[in-house]
Amino acid sequence: MxxxxxxxxxxxxxxxxxxxxxxxxxxxxxxxxxxxxxxxxxxxxxxxxxxxxxxxxxxxxxxxxxxxxxxxxxxxxxxxxxxxxxxxxxxxxxxxxxxxxxxxxxxxxxxxxxxxxxxxxxxxxxxxxxxVQTTVNNSSGFQIDAQQKKVFIGKTAIDLTRTEYDILTTLYQQPGKVYSRDDLINSIWSDQPYISDRAVDVNITRIRKKLGAWGKCIVTRSGYGYYFDAQPLATVNT
Missing domain, CATH: 3.40.50.2300 (Response regulator)
Incomplete structure (x- = not known):
């Protein structure tokens, strides 16, 4: 971004x-x-x-x-x-x-x-x-390397597609801010017409699955969208 x-x-x-x-x-x-x-x-x-x-x-x-x-x-x-x-x-x-x-x-x-x-x-x-980034990185072992475009849990790189990486970093960079599906579509797929809300939900599900216990940091706010909450990271053992 x-x-x-x-x-x-x-x-x-x-x-x-x-x-x-x-x-x-x-x-x-x-x-x-x-x-x-x-x-x-x-x-x-x-x-x-x-x-x-x-x-x-x-x-x-x-x-x-x-x-x-x-x-x-x-x-x-x-x-x-x-x-x-x-x-x-x-x-x-x-x-x-x-x-x-x-x-x-x-x-x-x-x-x-x-x-x-x-x-x-x-x-x-x-x-x-x-x-925020220092707190998250230092306390949990969860890290986003913007130069390599990679996400790490401890020393293990998580295999994310470009779209999944872009969604995760968008949420991560502004913890607590709720992004609607339209917000994410406009940010991630700005050059692609006719992207449905379902595309956002599917990618969020995949990200959560790939992050395992860390997936709980992506929170659904019913009726509004998604946001990144760093608090759960502090409870996960690396």
Whole structure:
């Protein structure tokens, strides 16, 4: 997956009660290849399926549920591991410390430069992805070698077709993000018309079978699609 494809499958949620600011963020993030959704309150955000987002840009000073409170709720949900960047006018040291203590990954102070936002978004996403891959590789013996285009369990290479490899790496690169069948078809078979949903299901079944006990890391979310969950890997003996 190249940088352009990575961005096209990276979904960002903007949570801020200033519509004009949300519009600026959405326009510029989408212009840089990201998929972006916007809501104007934490209440709205918490009604969404947050598993599909790779990053949240979160205001602090909002009515009813503040950004601090929303982040606390997110960090108490084990499945919600996406990074969160506060975008806020609250920039005192005490506020910064509170945010980082709760679990913020970075801060952007209002008023902001859009270039700063873009740089911080990329840096946080890159850092998060590196942490996830290091954790998975080091804790389980499961490894994807992007240069060789191979998957290893311990020292054993798993025999995957190109399509199976592409599906697995797509899911693996963004753990927790739910991919619909259409998402996977558009990503994997973009140059082939008339690919059915069944092709996705068949390939997922084959991947799970070839991975054995590690196959449980590919999780079905009924009615939505599939996602990669690194947690089961920690329980598998290599």
């Amino acid at each position: 190249n940088i352009k494809e990575y961005k096209q499958t990276t979904r960002i949620l903007v949570v801020d009660d200033e519509p004009d600011l949300c519009q600026i963020l959405q326009f510029n993030l989408e212009a840089n290849g990201y998929q972006v959704d916007v809501v104007n309150s934490a209440e709205e955000a918490l009604q969404l399926n947050l598993l599909k987002y790779n990053l949240i840009l979160l205001d602090v000073m909002m009515e009813k549920i503040s950004g601090f409170e929303m982040l606390s709720i997110i960090r108490n949900e084990k499945k919600l591991k996406m990074p969160v960047i506060f975008v806020t006018a609250m920039s005192s040291e005490s506020h910064l410390l509170k945010g980082f203590t709760i679990g913020a990954d970075d801060y952007v102070r209002k008023p902001f430069s859009i270039n700063e936002v873009l740089v911080r978004v990329k840096a946080v996403l890159d850092r998060y992805q590196m942490q």
